[in-house]
Amino acid sequence: MAVCKPDFDVIVIGAGISGMYQLYLLREAGLTVRVLETGGDVGGTWYWNRYPGARLDSESYSYQYAFTKDLLEEWDWAEHFAAQPELERYYQTVADRYDLRKDIQFDTRVTAMTFNDGTDDWTVTTEAGQRLTARLVITATGVLSAPIYPHVPGMDRFRGEVHHTALWPHDEDVEFEGKRVAVVGTGATGVQVITEIAKTAGHLTVFQRTPNWAVPLNNEPLSSGEMAEIRAGYPEMFERLQNTFSGFLHDWDPTPTTDFDDAGLRERFETAYRGHGFTKWIGLPADIASDATANRKWCDFLAGKIRGRVTDPKTAELLIPDDHYFGTKRVPCESGYFETFNQDNVDLVSIKENPIEEITETGIRTAQGDIEVDMIVYATGFEAFTGALKRIDITGAGGRTLQQAWADGPVTYLGVQVSGFPNLFIMGGPHGKGGHGNGPRCAERVLEWMAEFAERIFTEGIRRVEADPEAEREWSDEVQRRASSGLMAQTKSIYFGDNLPDENDPEATPRKRVYLAYIGALNEYVERLRTMARTGYPGLLISK
Structure with missing residues (x-):
């Protein structure tokens, strides 16, 4: 009986910074590719996170693509640290320049992926019921792309406006002038959005669970002379960034x-x-x-x-962390954040001293009383590293699901594959370098490694690639061992999944505390992948 050829050589999940470059590289390798993207356009993080104040904390010119040689000569960054609108325009320009959209299917949420043991390919199912097949699936779903909300009773009862910073409206302007606004969360996103909302809100109440060691961004416009000098140094800069x-x-x-x-x-x-x-x-x-x-x-x-x-001395003390060392959580960069609390229209509520009990129809009820508001903004972050993948029903060889494989936390081989899930590759998920660095730079060499390997899979007639369970165990143990010996292990953070809402849910099943990222140097991590390629891919089980 004839075996049907899959619809595509490769399906890529996500058209953010990584997914766009992966598409470009795979097309250059001569492979047929379809990218499936939940959003309505490219850009990933910079498509979704359009809340007021959204901005880079990596220098703009260090964050752009290195492969776009012509665009590097043309694009002038307006500021040292670009804001969301400029970043969105930049990634849209890249998509236009390299005609990437023709291979991207937008407004398409992937709900399930199933490995077909008989044909060694994947069937990918979308929310609309579409089913597509491919020999390889590469996920580029992002480290911070699965928003979470706090575990608070009554959240569906509130009659006013509700927004999550990661799901900010695309088709309407959110106005704060004259309104009573509550912002829940003071992490990196909260620090940015609080500073902006306070400028126009009638009154702003900030609900802080734990303060963070925020530091000044010290952003400035870039003059044409500065931009010319930076551009002249691009070759040396990109080389330095990889090291x-x-x-x-x-x-x-x-x-x-x-x-x-x-x-x-x-x-x-x-x-x-x-x-x-x-x-x-x-x-x-x-x-x-x-x-x-x-x-x-x-x-x-x-x-x-x-x-x-x-x-105010009392407010100052509430804003000074006493529960973690500097740098053991994501460090927010701010532009006037602390001065915000000197304004008459801003109040700070410490949830430790005055816990939130429930959301009411008109506001937020705390242990000390009701606070009525017109709008609630949740700056409560993400299920980092694993969330976007766990929200897809992924079934591997023999019917085992990724949820089952990761029941006690993620296990991977070099952050790119999971045993029992052949021909599935993860870019920018758990145990990769992306969560501890400049996103595009941490992704660049890994995506290039992936494209070279994908080309080799098809030219050499390789049918099946999956992580060796022993290699996976050794790498996952190394990730945990390296993280457990430092200051980070003493801190609750997204790097251990401590921000997930069920930590405060008495009915939730306790989770094993595991490290989700990779704490080593970027060039060290890239060299591990390159060495694997040079030596015949040890740690991967390859069938032709």
């Missing part, structure tokens, strides 16, 4: 804090504080990332800055 720890322009300073006297360390910190973006994180003395005493010196410095910027 810094996390793909940022900034890298850890090998000079430890102990090499400075008190005055010298203070000046070192002041210089960093005045610098752009992550000079105040990745650009610091390296022992701050690993040594509690060094880290505390920087925390004390930042606490002093917060006390100097916030007028």
Whole structure:
């Protein structure tokens, strides 16, 4: 009996930054590709996250595609740290320039994927009931693309406006002027949106569960002269970005804090504080990332800055973290965030001191009373790394689901494959470098590795590729071992899934606490993949 040829060589899930480049590379390799995208256009993060204040904290010019040689010569960034509208225009321009949309199916949510043991291909099912087949499926669903809401009774009762920062309206303007607004969440997104809403809201109430070590972004416009100078240095810049720890322009300073006297360390910190973006994180003395005493010196410095910027001493103390070391959570970059709390129209509610009990028809009920609002904005983040994949019903060989495979947390081989799920490749999921660095730079070499391997699969007649269970176990154990020895392991964060709402749900099944990202250096991770390719792909079971 004849076997039907799959509809496509490769199906890619997601048309964000990674999915777009993966499509470009696979087409260059001569493969037939269809990209399935939930949204109405390209851009991923910068299509969905259009809330007020949404902005990069990686320098704009370090975040763009390196392969677009002609566009690099033409595109002038307006600011050191681009805002969402400029980023969305940029990725739309890339799609236009390389005619990517012809192979992208928009407004298409993937609900299920099933591996066919008899034919060694995948059937992908969409929400509309469409079924497509492909030999390979590559997921590019993003590290932060599965929004979560808090576990609070009565959320469906509220009669006013409700928005989640990751699901901001595309076809309407959200107005804050004269309205009573509540923002729930003070992470990286919350810090941005709170600062903007406070500028026009009649009254803003900020609900903070835990404060974060936010640092100044220090954004500035880019002049034509500065842009010309940056452009002239692109070749060296892109090379450098592949060799810094996390793909940022900034890298850890090998000079430890102990090499400075008190005055010298203070000046070192002041210089960093005045610098752009992550000079105040990745650009610091390296022992701050690993040594509690060094880290505390920087925390004390930042606490002093917060006390100097916030007028009310009690509010200042509420905004100073006391539960984690600096950098063990995602560090927000801010532009006037702390001064926001000096405004008469802004109140801060500490959920630790005054817990939210329920959402009512007219507002939020806390332990100390009702707060009536016209709008609630949830800046409550994402089920990071695994959420987008777990929300698809993925069934591998023998009928085993990804939910079953990851019941105790994700297991992968080098972050790109899972045993029992042949011909399925994960780009930018758990155990990859993307969650700890500059997204495009962390994805670039991995996507190129994937495209080269995909071409080889088809030219060499390979039918089936999957992770060896033993190699998967060794890699997953290494990921956990490396993360457990540092300061990050002492902190509740998205990197361990501690932000998921069921941690406060007494009826929820307790989760095993596992690390979701990869804590090593970018070039080290890329070299692991390259070495695997050079040596015949050890750790993968390959059938021709």
